[in-house]
Amino acid sequence: MDFASGGREIGMKRKWNWPIWIGFVVAVGGLFSYEFFAQFPITRDFPWASLLLFGIGAALLVVGLFRAFGRPQRYRGKVSGLVFSAIAFVFFAFFCYGVFYVLQQVPASSGAPRVGQKAPDFILLDQSGKPVGLGDLLSGSKAVVLIFYRGFW
Amino acid sequence: MRSFQQRLAEFDANGVRVVGISVDPPEINRRQSQKLGYAFPLLSDPKAEVIRRYDVLHPGAGPKGADVARPAEFLLDSNGVVRWVNLTENIAVRARPEQVFEALHQVGIAGE
Numbered sequence: 207m208d209f210a211s212g213g214r215e216i217g218m219k220r221k222w223n224w225p226i227w228i229g230f231v232v233a234v235g236g237l238f239s240y241e242f243f244a245q246f247p248i249t250r251d252f253p254w255a256s257l258l259l260f261g262i263g264a265a266l267l268v269v270g271l272f273r274a275f276g277r278p279q280r281y282r283g284k285v286s287g288l289v290f291s292a293i294a295f296v297f298f299a300f301f302c303y304g305v306f307y308v309l310q311q312v313p314a315s316s317g318a319p320r321v322g323q324k325a326p327d328f329i330l331l332d333q334s335g336k337p338v339g340l341g342d343l344l345s346g347s348k349a350v351v352l353i354f355y356r357g358f359w
Numbered sequence: 360m361r362s363f364q365q366r367l368a369e370f371d372a373n374g375v376r377v378v379g380i381s382v383d384p385p386e387i388n389r390r391q392s393q394k395l396g397y398a399f400p401l402l403s404d405p406k407a408e409v410i411r412r413y414d415v416l417h418p419g420a421g422p423k424g425a426d427v428a429r430p431a432e433f434l435l436d437s438n439g440v441v442r443w444v445n446l447t448e449n450i451a452v453r454a455r456p457e458q459v460f461e462a463l464h465q466v467g468i469a470g471e
Contacts, residue, residue, distance in 0.1 A: 244451060247362060251452045309450045312429050317414035319441045325433060328409040330380065330402035333388035338378075338400055340439060348374035349442070349468045350435045351459055353360060354415045354428040356450070357381035358391045 223274055223283030226290055229266025233294035236260035237301050253305050260298050267291045325352070364397050366456040373469035375459075382407055382427050404428075415446075430454075434462050442466045 236259035243249035243256055271291065274283035319325050329339040343350045363370070363377050370377050377399040383391070388401035402409075410416050410428045421427035432454040434443035443462035445454040463469035 245361075247453070247455055251449075253451075305451070310448060312446075312448055312450055313415075313417055315414045315429065315431065315446050318431065318444065318446060319413060319433065321441050321444060323441050325435050325439050325441050326409070326412040327439075328402075328404075328412070330404050330409060331385045332400040332402055333385055333392050335385050338402060340435075343376050343378060343400075344435070344437055344439050346374075347376045348437055349463060350376045350378060350439075351363070351370070352413075352433040352435065353363065353377065353379045353454075354410060354413065354431040354433075355360060355379055355381050355453075356417070356427045356430065357383040357421065358387060359383065359422050 220278075220282045221280055223270050223281045223287065225266040225273065226270030226283045226287045229263045229268075229270055230290040230294055231263075232259055232266060233263025234297060236263060237297045240301065240305070253301075256301065256305075260294075260301070263294055264298075267294060360397065361395065362456050363459075364395070364399070366460075367398055369460070370456075373463065375463065375469060378402060380404055380409060380428065382410065382421065382425070432459070434459060434466075436466070436468060442468070 236256045239259060240253060240256045243253065249255040267287065267290065270283055271287045273281040274287045278284060325340065327340050329337050332338045360379055367377060379399065379401040381401070381403070382405055383401070383403060384405055385403045388403055391397070392401050404410050407416055407426050407428070413431070413433070415428050415431040416426055417429040418426050420429070430447050430450060430453045432445040433441055436442050443459070443466065445458065447453060460469065
């Protein structure tokens with residue numbers, strides 16, 4: 207590091223550049239918190255909560271870098287600031303790739319039953335192992351909502 | 360589907376049945392419906408036969424490249440005729456109960 211030109215000369219220990227570290231933690235939180243936020247439609251349909259965390263993290267990292275490079279005699283963190291900013295950016299890119307590309311790779315389902323068509327019949331086992339047919343569901347009901355989902359695995 | 364469970368009483372009151380379908384086996388569906396408090400049927404289609412019949416298969420999108428269903432919602436009337444379909448373009452964006460109630464209202468099945 208650059209202590210030759212830094213605080214050593216003026217007999218002062220350089221300060222901990224906290225925005226770099228907090229910013230990094232917040233940005234990492236942006237990635238890993240999505241698993242939590244994805245449980246709620248309001249933060250899943252558009253991932254604004256995770257993007258907000260990335261934004262706060264990025265702002266803090268920028269502040270930290272400005273301190274490290276603008277006043278190197280006072281603040282540490284030139285190298286760590288760059289390294290952690292780069293890692294945070296990779297996380298952000300990975301998040302965007304997942305949310306804005308991978309999640310949108312959905313098959314076209316052009317052969318799915320359309321409005322006005324009769325829904326294909328079926329008999330499947332429910333969670334108690336009992337066979338349930340579409341006819342059973344329809345009888346005595348005004349309507350049936352079929353929800354196809356990816357599964358809990 | 361959590362949101363559908365939350366409003367299940369309203370669906371019941373309108374004579375509307377809610378059903379989930381996935382490739383998960385009945386054991387997993389039993390555990391999940393207990394854990395999440397789901398009081399509606401979760402149907403098991405492990406070979407994705409019905410999922411294929413509805414053309415809502417997402418090939419290789421499951422764990423270890425398994426075929427799973429893509430999110431999709433169909434509203435059927437009492438004759439089994441499709442009255443509303445929701446085919447999302449984003450796996451994370453699924454139909455909400457409000458949309459189904461609105462569709463029910465529009466096709467004149469459920470009241471206010």
